[in-house]
Amino acid sequence: MLKVEHVTKYYGDFKAVDDLSFTVKPGEIFGLLGVNGAGKTTTFRMIMGLLEPTDGSITLDEKKIDYSVTDTIGFLTEERSLLTKMTVKEQAFFYGTLKGMENDNIEKRLNELLEKFGIIEYKNKKIKELSKGNQQKVQFIIAILNEPKLLILDEPFSGLDPFNVELFKKEITEMSEKGSMIIFSSHRMEHVELFCKKLAIILKGKSVLSGYLKDIKEDYQKKNIFVKGDITKDELIKIDGVVDVIEKADELEVKIANRDIVPQVFSKIKNKKNITKFVVEEPSLNEIFVSKVGESYEK
Amino acid sequence: MKSKLNFLIGVSLKRKVKTKWFVLANLLIAIIIVAAMNIDSIITLFGGDFNKKTTIYVVDETKESFDIFKKQIEAPNSLIGETESDYIVKQYEGTSKKAVKILEKKEEKDNVVVHFKKDATKTLDVTITTKEFLSTSDYTVLNNAIQNTKVNLSILSSQIPVDQLNAMYEQIDIKRVVLDKNKKSEEESMDMIMTTAFPILILPFFMLTMFLVQMIGAEVNDEKTTRGMEIIISNVSPKTHFFAKVIAGNLFVLVQGVLLVVYAILGFALRGVIGSNQIPGGAFDNITSVIKTVLSSGIGEKLIYIIPLTLLLMVLTFIAYSLLAGILASMTTNIEDFQQLQTPIMIISLVGYYLATMAGVFNGSLFIKILSFVPFISAILAPSLLMLGQIGIFEIVLAIAIVIGTIFLLIKYGLRIYKVGILNYSSSGLWKKMFKAIKDK
Numbered sequence: 008m009l010k011v012e013h014v015t016k017y018y019g020d021f022k023a024v025d026d027l028s029f030t031v032k033p034g035e036i037f038g039l040l041g042v043n044g045a046g047k048t049t050t051f052r053m054i055m056g057l058l059e060p061t062d063g064s065i066t067l068d069e070k071k072i073d074y075s076v077t078d079t080i081g082f083l084t085e086e087r088s089l090l091t092k093m094t095v096k097e098q099a100f101f102y103g104t105l106k107g108m109e110n111d112n113i114e115k116r117l118n119e120l121l122e123k124f125g126i127i128e129y130k131n132k133k134i135k136e137l138s139k140g141n142q143q144k145v146q147f148i149i150a151i152l153n154e155p156k157l158l159i160l161d162e163p164f165s166g167l168d169p170f171n172v173e174l175f176k177k178e179i180t181e182m183s184e185k186g187s188m189i190i191f192s193s194h195r196m197e198h199v200e201l202f203c204k205k206l207a208i209i210l211k212g213k214s215v216l217s218g219y220l221k222d223i224k225e226d227y228q229k230k231n232i233f234v235k236g237d238i239t240k241d242e243l244i245k246i247d248g249v250v251d252v253i254e255k256a257d258e259l260e261v262k263i264a265n266r267d268i269v270p271q272v273f274s275k276i277k278n279k280k281n282i283t284k285f286v287v288e289e290p291s292l293n294e295i296f297v298s299k300v301g302e303s304y305e306k
Numbered sequence: 307m308k309s310k311l312n313f314l315i316g317v318s319l320k321r322k323v324k325t326k327w328f329v330l331a332n333l334l335i336a337i338i339i340v341a342a343m344n345i346d347s348i349i350t351l352f353g354g355d356f357n358k359k360t361t362i363y364v365v366d367e368t369k370e371s372f373d374i375f376k377k378q379i380e381a382p383n384s385l386i387g388e389t390e391s392d393y394i395v396k397q398y399e400g401t402s403k404k405a406v407k408i409l410e411k412k413e414e415k416d417n418v419v420v421h422f423k424k425d426a427t428k429t430l431d432v433t434i435t436t437k438e439f440l441s442t443s444d445y446t447v448l449n450n451a452i453q454n455t456k457v458n459l460s461i462l463s464s465q466i467p468v469d470q471l472n473a474m475y476e477q478i479d480i481k482r483v484v485l486d487k488n489k490k491s492e493e494e495s496m497d498m499i500m501t502t503a504f505p506i507l508i509l510p511f512f513m514l515t516m517f518l519v520q521m522i523g524a525e526v527n528d529e530k531t532t533r534g535m536e537i538i539i540s541n542v543s544p545k546t547h548f549f550a551k552v553i554a555g556n557l558f559v560l561v562q563g564v565l566l567v568v569y570a571i572l573g574f575a576l577r578g579v580i581g582s583n584q585i586p587g588g589a590f591d592n593i594t595s596v597i598k599t600v601l602s603s604g605i606g607e608k609l610i611y612i613i614p615l616t617l618l619l620m621v622l623t624f625i626a627y628s629l630l631a632g633i634l635a636s637m638t639t640n641i642e643d644f645q646q647l648q649t650p651i652m653i654i655s656l657v658g659y660y661l662a663t664m665a666g667v668f669n670g671s672l673f674i675k676i677l678s679f680v681p682f683i684s685a686i687l688a689p690s691l692l693m694l695g696q697i698g699i700f701e702i703v704l705a706i707a708i709v710i711g712t713i714f715l716l717i718k719y720g721l722r723i724y725k726v727g728i729l730n731y732s733s734s735g736l737w738k739k740m741f742k743a744i745k746d747k
Contacts, residue, residue: 019742052536074543078541104310106541149537
């Protein structure tokens with residue numbers, strides 16, 4: 008289990024991470040969310056042992072993370088971390104050997120993953136000659152080459168088309184099912200929602216929300232009601248507790264302050280004609296994120 | 307399991323050596339070195355002849371100048387160790403007009419006609435005729451010989467007794483005494499020779515230093531700018547990475563150095579096969595002179611310890627340069643910044659190079675002796691002063707000790723900078739970060 012306990016990191020006088028705590032158990036996918044500069048990369052660097060926390064501790068299976076355990080960790084950085092003058096094969100052998108893998112094992116695993124991601128023909132091509140999407144695939148393949156016990160994915164879907172996003176999701180899910188601990192960071196909340204049962208939202212290095220996604224959504228008071236029928240936005244906005252009404256293509260999205268408002272909205276529309284939809288939904292993670300972070304989120 | 311240090315060294319070295327650019331660059335270097343060492347043969351191939359002597363046709367109307375003039379011209383130049391004159395002096399029996407016509411022949415175009423006539427007031431009236439311009443050295447030789455001829459004629463006309471005259475012409479046996487027992491009189495000519503030949507001997511060291519600094523800087527920056535550094539450093543410690551770069555850089559220098567020696571041997575071998583026509587005063591001539599002078603001065607016996615100590619000093623200096631290059635490269639965020647930061651290293655190395663080539667000019671001043679202990683330049687300056695006899699073995703050993711001390715400091719404090727620098731991507735507050743890194747253990 009990965010344990011991040013009361014970790015604080017200062018750069019000079021600047022506090023980059025402030026008393027951050029979370030745990031990731033084997034088989035769990037943990038989402039670490041935050042706007043740019045929130046402290047995600049610093050946290051990842053501390054987990055990888057690249058930076059020493061000013062305070063607090065980080066352990067993997069009760070042991071401090073050092074070079075004796077980094078062979079069991081996979082890391083995909085937000086920026087491309089590939090040596091672009093190397094071929095895909097050279098790159099895999101370079102990072103694979105640094106992870107303590109034997110040549111036979113690297114070759115076998117590389118072929119298997121290149122086949123899986125449909126880029127086996129690029130094995131002997133230089134990385135700089137590949138498209139952005141294919142470079143991202145190579146980066147992902149190299150991060151999981153050693154079948155890591157702990158996998159850190161910082162924006163893994165960057166530059167990928169929807170088809171390849173699905174391929175990545177499938178592989179990440181399979182790794183989680185095999186018992187890997189995965190920490191996941193993305194600006195795309197729909198991706199985080201799909202994967203992460205557990206997450207933390209950090210703002211200016213401090214955790215503003217953390218826990219299981221299900222609990223977070225349930226605890227979040229605001230809900231959304233989707234209505235389709237002969238009723239106008241003006242009629243709904245007058246109801247006490249209705250925060251906002253958004254007109255969509257053929258329906259209205261009614262944002263309410265809490266679950267208690269649902270009966271009032273229902274009583275208002277029940278006598279209206281042609282009501283074909285009335286659905287109460289949990290808010291999206293994006294809404295919760297924007298609300299908690301308190302500023303507009305750039306998709 | 308493979309050693310990660312050895313693996314990183316191997317990868318670094320392979321990235322540098324196993325490229326078509328390395329092969330191409332070495333092919334060019336080999337051609338240049340072999341060609342430079344056989345430049346006289348190449349020039350000969352295109353019609354030049356360094357062994358061809360200049361014929362001086364003398365039209366002597368005075369009937370007494372020719373013999374004296376001939377003696378003056380053909381006298382061996384003992385000062386520069388020459389035993390044979392570069393001129394043939396022939397008396398022309400015809401008129402000067404006819405003599406001049408000889409020069410119009412193609413094979414005679416480089417020859418000279420000297421016309422001696424009597425002059426009532428100045429003893430001699432001399433005309434030198436050539437087809438083209440006369441070189442400065444040829445003109446000096448002719449001028450000196452003519453002046454001496456005039457003096458000799460004047461002495462003869464003053465009717466000095468033969469015995470006295472012979473005594474006047476007799477070669478003086480000059481005895482040379484040097485009070486400093488550590489100095490040998492034969493070493494005196496080293497100054498002149500070192501100034502011309504030493505730059506060629508130390509040029510490879512200077513070149514290899516540049517290769518070393520460039521290689522380490524480019525590699526560290528490549529890994530930093532591609533962010534590959536984060537993955538590398540998450541698997542090997544910065545210390546391992548740093549030493550891998552330093553060792554790989556020095557191994558590369560060793561490979562390149564050996565190749566330079568091989569090219570030089572090839573050049574020598576080719577010289578042996580095709581023969582040589584040494585350019586008087588040329589680079590090859592000077593190097594040969596250095597070797598001869600070194601052997602004749604007795605320094606040759608000292609070479610048994612001078613060479614190993616000099617090589618040790620050079621190896622240690624390469625290590626110091628590579629450590630410095632690694633540290634500076636870790637602080638920069640791209641290769642352009644590194645190129646700017648390496649300029650001072652280049653200047654230091656260049657200053658060392660020029661001081662070493664001009665060491666003789668400083669005539670053993672305290673300033674130049676102190677500079678010979680300064681790390682980074684001591685490797686070329688100290689051996690130069692040692693060859694000139696301006697410093698001794700003790701000073702060389704001291705210079706080695708200072709470089710070792712510098713290496714220790716570079717490892718101790720430089721490694722702290724390297725650890726912080728390689729994961730730093732911002733140039734803001736750079737020096738503050740680096741000074742903080744030095745303070746933090």
